[in-house]
Amino acid sequence: MALDSKIPQGELSQKWTKYKANCKIVNPANKRSIEVIVIGSGLAGASAAASLGELGYKVKCFCFQDSPRRAHSIAAQGGINAAKNYQNDGDSVYRLFYDTIKGGDYRAREANVHRLAEVSANIIDQCVAQGVPFAREYGGMLSNRSFGGTQVQRTFYAAGQTGQQLLIGAYQALERQVALGNVTMYSRHEMLDVVVIDGKARGIIARNLVSGKLERYFGHAVLLCSGGYGNVFYLSTNAMGSNVTAAWKAHKKGAYFGNPCFTQIHPTCIPVSGDHQSKLTLMSESLRNDGRIWVPKQQNDNRKASDIPEDERDYYLERRYPAFGNLVPRDVASRAAKERCDAGYGVGTSKQAVYLDFAAAIERYGKIECNKHGNHNPDAATIDRLGKEVVKEKYGNLFDMYAKITGENPYEVxxxxxxAVHYTMGGIWVDYELMTTIPGLYALGEANFSDHGANRLGASALMQGLADGYFVIPYTIGNYLADDIRTKAIPTDHPEFVKAEQEVADRINRLMSIKGKQSVESLHKRLGKIMWDKCGMARNEQGLKEAIEEIRALKKEFWSDLFIPGTVEGMNTELDKANRVADFIELGELMCMDALERRESCGGHFREESQTEDGEALRHDDQFMYVSCWESTGDSQWTLHKESLNYEVIKPTQRNYK
Amino acid sequence: MEHYNMNLTLKVWRQQNAQSQGQFETYQVKDISSEMSFLEMFDVLNEQLISEGKEPITFDHDCREGICGACSMFIDGQPHGPWSETTTCQLHMRQYKNGDTIVVEPWRAKAFPVIKDLMVDRSAFDRIIQAGGYISVNTGNAQDANCLPIAKDKADESFAAAACIGCGACVAACKNASAMLFLSAKVAHLALLPQGEPERRSRVMNMVEQHDKEGFGACTNTMACEAECPKAISILNIRRLNAEYIGAVSSGRD
Amino acid sequence: MNWKQAFTSSIGKKLVMALTGVFLILFLIVHCYVNALVFLEWFGPLGRGYKAYEGAAHFLGSNPLTRIAEIGLLAGIILHIVQGLMLFFDNKTKRPVDYNVHPGNKSSKWYSRSMGLLGTLILLFLVLHLYHFWVPNRYQQLVTGHEKDLYLLMELTFKDLWVVIVYILGCISLAYHLLHGFWSAFQTLGLSTKKYTGLLRCVGTVYSIVIPLIFIAMPLSFYLGLLPDAETARAATQTLAH
Incomplete structure (x- = not known):
């Protein structure tokens, strides 16, 4: 099948405007008889379900959690980017577009990213109108801060809980549509297959996680808003329940998977403390606004941080990247940390950590505060006290979280x-309209591959999720559904529904009947270790080949020695997990294959064979200027299709943050 | 911080499903690290149960960083356990010492029926939001965000109320199983903003009505909710809710 | 929105409690003021307290307005009691399966959780109190048109140690009831704002201690003979008049 990205003709800045002016629309009366299924209730899912409900479509929205408000978008901390230029610091749609393309190391589609930058401003307007309490200045205007990979202040935020506030906004809009009867919410339901009839996505099979029953749902179109797949690494900043299953089922049914190996490793997370670790906790990138990252200049230095004098500290990001300093993009910061730790400069008991230090910020803010109070000869204690107050106001919740997890006081040490693994840029391949290679099946938010190339900039995930849900899909879905207004709701006793349900039931029965010895968790942990060691922050050919073999062996073990207690009937959380891990194992294999195939370094994908003299990622635009689109052709079998990336406006160069 | 290992006795509520009778089961767990979170300790116990061929304990949890509001254990008489302003997932085992016995129960409320073991149904909260916990603005309606200046203190206060994670600890802690703190946080969040003004009267009336319909009790101002709230949502919000209610009741508008 | 809904929702019921509560708090001030007049015996010539107290009691007892207010007061008390009991029993049904381990005093004060119990104790005390004073006085007023010598009635009533103990216990119950109820009423009425909540708590605490203490002082003083007997006091008023 030839890949058509359906990018509109014309000048880049006019593409979206022209598209909107020319796309087909469904009239209000017809919308009432069209049903849309939305999988997931995070920023992308909730905003899409709410917006489509407002338009008059009949929406069914599914989430595996007990409430749509629990989706993992809620945990996003730092902020959301928008090209508002409220700070008068030279921001513009073009600059946001340029930063995002460059941040993504020139592996994203220009047209998609430009559209994202265009609608970014509308998102802030919409969220404020919904009552999202963004941080404000004393004059009542919205406040901004900086994030990595940019030199302007364009990040809007609500303390360290921006994702929570945005999701609550979208959730409230969604619940309003539920109250109005436009959206039906199915909580504690997990999508286990997509139903394709006559080549079009027409519904899903979902498992009611409380009753354990399989249920069939029809929709004229199906939207996957099911998030990313970072949990393939077992340890990640994702929620425990975040999974790839919905996307993977779509992939197995024909949707191509784009750039699966593009994984974002976030530089500032709390280090692993032991084998018991179930997840990793992010410390927001916003901390890099004020915190300075350093390691001792001496290898294997076992002194306490406070005992290491200033001139024996290596502020390696400021040293290596003077222009961006501590605010280099995530992939760069992560690799630099790994490089220092691997070279023996790591700190803490595990030696797999670097310091993020606020002493300088506390002193700086303390002095500013003293000046504000008219105290021009303050003593050190006053500076310290006032400085800590400022830091507490800015990052208090993050500092508290750090203290609870580690038992250390970050104001003092x-x-x-x-x-740690944080985000997956890869995902289901979509065209400009966010449609996958299965007609009628869409992917939004982190679930799709589209906007971040090989590396996502901070505060851009929230932007993309909401852009897709609020401002893109309401237009593009109409363009498809306008041809579907005569299609009556297909009864769910259609043979394809029956067949799909049977397949799901068979797989569940197969899982239950293995009756081996190993728990899902233990197998998942082993998968994670393979992925982290061999397909993590640095990858090489040999490691990836080994990883593929190891994963295949693990898959065999999984299907022959898994033990799931309980029964198929009723709630069975082990069965839920087994369903997800089975898919993670298959995905892991594909990720390694993709990483193996892409013999260049770009963004978060670092092939050790391809680096510059000073250890930066080295792209090979002549060979790899494309999106890898994997088609599933059978068990452990894929065919690679390539969507070449044509840069019309930006000229790709070696990224430089120096 | 010194690390240590401990052995513990756990008394956990087990209940097969909503219809069945539940009972406490006693379990021993060994070599629990003081660095584990409370839920990681439960992971260890569950792995142990699975290795014995038994069903693991079902409990709600997701983000494990204190923000999704899914986790919900009533630990030794306190929702989310003994640490203040902390969810169960952020409670760490250095709170406990070798030989301790810990009793873990589900949230108990008429409006929160048990689904299985420690998992309860909190969909009543969603229905309270459906009754009016939003601003009726369709996508695309919005004017430029900075056209609407909002005083910083108002915005901050609104944010503090909006920080509610909807976990239900307030209901679990309240002797009346009242959801007033949850309800008031949403009413206050929206009432403090100019955007919330047009619907403020109908919002508070409808949300209170739904709250009562769901089977939550009436607030008697014991303040247990505030003390147990993992996000330190203040009872000043309940004050505001009451004022909003009186305003709506006494309003001359129909 | 209608008025019925306004007062029957969970907040509406609380509003009834708060409004009647504030009314009773105000009543207690009047009651306490009038009763405290007897202590003027300690601050002036013999009979001064007796005279002031009897004068005030007579003024209230013979004034038709107070008769009307009394009906209002009775209605307020009954409403407070009935609504309170209904709330108590209704709230009890909201947790059908109780916890095995109770939070105890970790997150709330015992008296805040025991308003129903404290209220019931106060009700029992109130019945006794009315039986001691209000009923005989109104009865005599009805039959003879004259009021009783209430000072004398107090003196006689508080001769019994057990009565004094019951009164002290009743007033302690009242103190704890007020310790929660005073601020709680203002919270329910939406008046306990960030700015005023500290002040209201402070005033509430002082009120909850001072008012019951003054009430306790009366039976205690009579029992311990710290106040002159009615006969002596009345006799002294004759000389005071001249």
Whole structure:
């Protein structure tokens, strides 16, 4: 099948405007008889379900959690970017577009990213109108801060809980549509297959996680808003329940998977403390606004941080990247941390950590506060006290979280941080309209591959999720559904529904009947270790080949020695997990294959064979200027299709943050 | 911080489903690290149960960083356990010492029926929001965000109320199983903003009505909710809710 | 929105409690003021307290307005009691399966959780109190048109140690009831704002201690003979008049 990205003709800045002016629309009366299924209730899912409900479509929205408000978008901390230029610091749609393309190391589609930058401003307007309490200045205007990979202040935020506030806004809009009867919410339901009839996505099979029953739902179109797949690494900043199953089922049914190996490793997370670790906790990138990252200049230095004098500290990001300093993009910061730790400069008991230090910020803010109070000869204690108050107001919740997890007081001793899996730029391949290679099946938000290339900039995930849900899909879905207004709701006793349900039931029965010895969790942990060691922050050919073999062996073990207690009937959380891990194992294999195939370094994908003299990622635009689109052709079998990336406006160069 | 290992006795509520009778089961767990979170300790116990061929304990949890509001255990008489302003997932085992016995129960409320073991149904909260916990603005309606200046203190106060994670600890802690703190946080969040003004009267009336319909009790101002709230939502919000209610009741408008 | 809904929702019921509560708080001030007049015996010539107290009691007892207010007061008390009991029993049904381990005093004060119990104790005390004073006085007023010598009635009533103990216990119950109820009423009425909540709590605490203490002082003083007997006091008023 030839890939058509359906990018509109014309000048880049006019593409979206022209598209909107020319796309087909469904009239209000017809919308009432068209049903749309939305999988997931995070920023993308909730905003899409709410917006489509407002338009008059009949929406069914599914989430595996007990409430749509629990979706993992809620945990996003730092902020959301928008090209508002409220700070008068030279921001513009073009600059946001340029930063995002460059941040993504020139592996994203220009047209998509430009559209994202265009609608970014509308998102802030919409969220404020919904009552999202963004941080404000004393004059009542919205406040901004900086994030990595940019030199302007364009990040809007609500303390360290921006994702929560945005999701609550979208959730409230969604619940309003539920109250109005436009959206039906199915909580504690997990999508286990997509139903394709005559080549079009026409429904899903979902498992009611409380009753354990399989249920069939029809929709004229199906939207996957099911998030990313970072949990393939077992340890990540994702929620425990975040999974790839919905996207993977779509992939197995024909949707291509784009750039699966593009994984974002976030530089500032709380380090692993032991084998019991169930997840990793992010310390927001916003901390890099004020915190300075350093390691001792001496290898294997076992002194306490406070005992290491200033001139024996290596502020390696400021040293290596003077222009961006501590605010280099995530992939760069993560690799630099790994490089220092691998070279023996790591700190803490595990030596797999670097310091994130607020002492300088506390002193700086303390002095500013003293000046404000007219105290021009303050003593050190006053500066310290006032400085800590400012830091507490800015980052208090993050500092509290750090203290609870580690038992250390970050106001007194520097935080220890280390990179961790955070986000997946890869995902289901979609065209400009966010449609996958299965007609009628869409992917939004982190679930799709589209906007972040090989590396996502901070505060851009929230922007993309909401852009897709609020401002893109309401237009593009009409363009498809306008041809579907004569299609009556297909009864769910259609043979394809019956067949799909049977397949799901068979797989569940197969899982239950293995009756081996190993728990899902233990197998998932082993998968995670393979992925982290061999397909993590640095990858090489040999490691990836080994990983593929190991994963195949693990898959065999999984299907022959898994033990799931309980029964198929009723709630069975082990069965839920087994369903997800089975898909993670298959995905892991594909990720390694993709990483193996892409013999270049770009963004978060670092092939050790391809680096510059000073250890930066080295792209090979001549060979790899494309999106890898994997088509599933059978068990452990894929065919690679390539969507070449044509840069019309930006000229790709070696990224430089120096 | 010194690390240590401990052995513990756990008394956990087990209940097969909503219809069945539940009972406490006693379990021993060994070599629990003081660095584990409370839920990681439960992971260890569950792995142990699975290795014995038994069903693991079902409990709600997701983000494990204190923000999604899914986790919901009533630990030794306190929702989310003994640490203040902390969810169960952020409670860490250095709170406990070797030989301790910990009793873990589900949230108990008429409006929160048990689904299985420690998992309860909190969909009543969603229905309270459906009754009016939003601003009726369709996508695309919005004017420029900075056209509407909002005083910083108002915005901050609104944010503090909006920080509610909807976990239900307030209901679990309240002797009347009242959801007033949850309800008031949403009413206050929206009432403090100019955007919330047009619907403020109908919002408070409808949300209170739904709150009562769901089977939550009436607030008697014991303040247990505030003390147990993992996000330190203030009872000043309940004050505001009451004022909003009186305003709506006494309003001359129909 | 209608008035019925306004007062029957969970907040509406609380509003009834708060409004009647504030009314009773105000009543207690009047009651306490009038009763405290007897202590003027300690601050002036013999009979001064007796005279002031009897004068005030007579003024209230013979004034038709107070008769009307009394009906209002009775209605307020009954409403407070009935609504309070209904709330108590209704709230009890909201947690059909109780916890095995109770939070105890970790997150709330015992008296805040025991308003129903404290209220019931106060009700029992109130019945006794009315039986001691209000009923005989109104009865005599009805039959003879004259009021009783209430000072004398107090003196006689508080001769019994057990009566004094019951009164002290009743007033302690009242103190704790007020310790929660005073601020709680203002919270329910939406008046306990960030700015005023500290002040209201402070005033509430002082009120909850001072008023019951003054009430306790009366039976205690009579029992311990710290106040002159009615006969002596009345006799002294004759000389005071001249």
């Amino acid at each position: 520097p935080m220890r941080i280390y990179p």
